[in-house]
Amino acid sequence: MRIVSIDSSLGSRLLVCEATGPTAHAPVRLEVLADAEQADSRRHAESLGPMLAGALADPAVAARGLDAVVAATGPAPFTGLRAGLVTARAIGRARAIPVHGVPSLDALARAALDELAAGGAGPDAVVLVATDARRKEVYAARYRARGADDVERLGELVVGPPERAVDLGGADAVAGSGAVLHPRIAGGRPVLTAGSGDARAQVRIALARLAAGEELGTEPLYLRHADVQMPVGGRR
Incomplete structure (x- = not known):
């Protein structure tokens, strides 16, 4: 299966990969055919179109x-998240192919749990993911692995000051851009993955959940209202 994966949770990342699995005996296997990334968190709309055009023109993809x-x-800042989802839906409509959604923190948790496992951690290891929500706040949740490619969220997904992340409970490790910005979340533990999403891990999660018969909607997880609000009432 050939898949294009888009993550606009912080900067913009787009990759095209060839994916197989999962099967009863093997996890998802990915071969990345094209990959593009830009770090500016305020240039999603300007960057995603050229990134997509370049990836689709790559000889390995075309x-x-x-x-x-x-x-x-998401959850992620409103404008970037919206740009990524609009781009994904446009590709799906233009090419008549399905579009699947995966929460950004789930993907980041999967990448962090892979890193923990590579370091010798057991299957019950828990990671606390905290990503930048701006306004000196974070999006946060705790996770453990569910099989080789998926994750299970432990408790609620929250948005608030760094203390909200700390109050979620214990974890073997921390991950995410929020933990980098607010070191007290880590509490001296190393931050495994510093982003706000992971375009590669979200493909693995999507395929694992589709194989389990789950539906993967593309409604954005905002958790709070947009910064710009419509005025209430008219002028006098």
């Missing part, structure tokens, strides 16, 4: 069509 799109659904 020879065959796409089968699906996977996009991050």
Whole structure:
């Protein structure tokens, strides 16, 4: 299956990969065919179009069509998240292929749990993910692995000051851009992954959940209202 994956949770990342699995005996296997990234968190709309055009023109990609799109659904700042989802839906409509959504923190948790496992951690290891929500706040949740490719969220997904993340409970490690910005979340533990999403991990999660019969909607997880609000009432 050939998949384009878009994450606009912080900067913009887009990759096209060839994916197989999962099967009863093997996890998802990915071969990245094209990959583009830019770090500016305020240039999603300007960057995603050229990034997509470049990826689709790559000789490794152009020879065959796409089968699906996977996009991050947040939580993340409003404008970037919206740009990524609109781009994903546009590809899906133009090419008549399905579009699947995966929460950004789930993908980041999967990448962090992979790193923990590589370091010798057991299958019950827990990671606390905290990503930048601006306004000196973070989005946060705790996770453990669910199989080789998926994750299970432990408790609620919250937005608030760094103390809200700390109050979620214990963890073997921390991950995310919020933990980098607010070191008290880590409490002296190393921050495994410093981003706000992971375009590669979200493909693995999507395929694992689709294989389990789950539906992967693309409604964004905002958790709070946009910064700009419509005025109430008219002028006098």
